[in-house]
Amino acid sequence: MKKLMLVLAFMATSIMAEDAPVATATATAPVATVAPTKVKMKIKAKSKKGIVKAKVAITHNMLTYDQAKRKGKEANFITHITATANDRVVYDASTSQFLSKNPLIKFKFKGEKGEMLKITYTQLKGEQFYGQKKIK
16 A cells, blocks of 8 residues: 655645755744754755756654544654755745645756755754755
């Protein structure tokens, strides 16, 4: 049985021009007081004619409020996802509990081979995690 993966292309802001302003949501996630923790996530990023196509698979159980109540645990889901390439924001999405378990994110941006793509996400509890990979 295939798992349903939610693609967030419609939710995110993908910046195609280097100097374009970044659009962000008005609600902000809680700021973590601890440095982000590196986690293993599957990142594929390939450049072709100056356009990078990126696919990111994040492993996360995405426990909603209802699921947490039934299991007797605390709710915990991804609230914010940001992608940067050479310290330039190329993808920014504010999410909520609607996001599927182990989400798959796809996006495109202007970039070159050899740049470092860094994906950072924030959980409901304020913890931050990141993964990075060189663009091929």
